[in-house]
Amino acid sequence: DTPGAPYDNGANGGGNYCTLNPLDNDSCTASNGNLEATAPDSPYIGMAGTMGVSSGKYYWEVTVLLSGSGSVYPTIGIYQADDQVTAQPGGKAGDYGYTSLTAPWAGGYLYNASMSNGYVSYGTNYDSGSDVVGVLLDLDTGNGSLSFTINGVSQGVAVGTGGVSTDTLKGIAWKPGFRARGTIMEVNFGARSFKYAPP
Numbered sequence: 001d002t003p004g005a006p007y008d009n010g011a012n013g014g015g016n017y018c019t020l021n022p023l024d025n026d027s028c029t030a031s032n033g034n035l036e037a038t039a040p041d042s043p044y045i046g047m048a049g050t051m052g053v054s055s056g057k058y059y060w061e062v063t064v065l066l067s068g069s070g071s072v073y074p075t076i077g078i079y080q081a082d083d084q085v086t087a088q089p090g091g092k093a094g095d096y097g098y099t100s101l102t103a104p105w106a107g108g109y110l111y112n113a114s115m116s117n118g119y120v121s122y123g124t125n126y127d128s129g130s131d132v133v134g135v136l137l138d139l140d141t142g143n144g145s146l147s148f149t150i151n152g153v154s155q156g157v158a159v160g161t162g163g164v165s166t167d168t169l170k171g172i173a174w175k176p177g178f179r180a181r182g183t184i185m186e187v188n189f190g191a192r193s194f195k196y197a198p199p
Contacts, residue, residue, distance in 0.1 A: 018051040018060070018176065018189040026085050036065070036186045048177035049189070052081030058137045059198035060176060064128040065184040074126075074183050075099040075111060076133050078146060081173035095177075096159050098133070098148045100125045110158050112165060120164050123148060123155030128183065132195045137174060144169030152196035 019034040028037040028047040077097035097111040108123035134149035145160025157163035
């Protein structure tokens with residue numbers, strides 16, 4: 001940990017990086033330096049990262065290493081920084097999550113409790129074991145935006161100008177998080193090289 005060191009994507013060994021926070025968590029178990037989490041098959045659980053931000057541009061990657069059985073909807077997104085994690089991202093009106101639903105509701109969706117029915121179509125499915133979901137949080141441009149990629153391919157703006165939700169992100173502190181019902185999920189906040197280059 002070298003506070004103040006520039007972003008280095010693992011090349012120089014310096015920097016101050018986010019991890020998962022076992023204290024900001026509902027029923028998940030963190031491991032591997034708090035960069036991996038295992039969750040029971042419980043419907044409304046999640047875990048957040050250790051850092052909240054209110055300005056700047058950020059990129060991190062999440063991989064669903066193992067998906068559970070049944071109606072498992074891994075959800076990747078952001079929590080408001082002062083939220084206590086008691087649900088998946090999107091479970092509270094101000095939060096957002098990108099979820100990959102299984103049949104018969106297969107597809108990609110943006111989840112936010114304040115929207116009609118909670119879900120709107122967004123992006124495509126991401127699969128366990130191989131797909132890497134990139135999260136792009138821009139709090140410097142306009143009113144801010146949240147976007148996602150799958151294996152480096154943009155799924156478009158999810159929240160912000162031109163996205164499926166136009167709620168304002170600017171001026172709110174956000175922290176990364178996910179729902180991992182019956183799954184194992186791995187995060188990379190930049191302490192090692194990313195699988196796909198940040199845009």
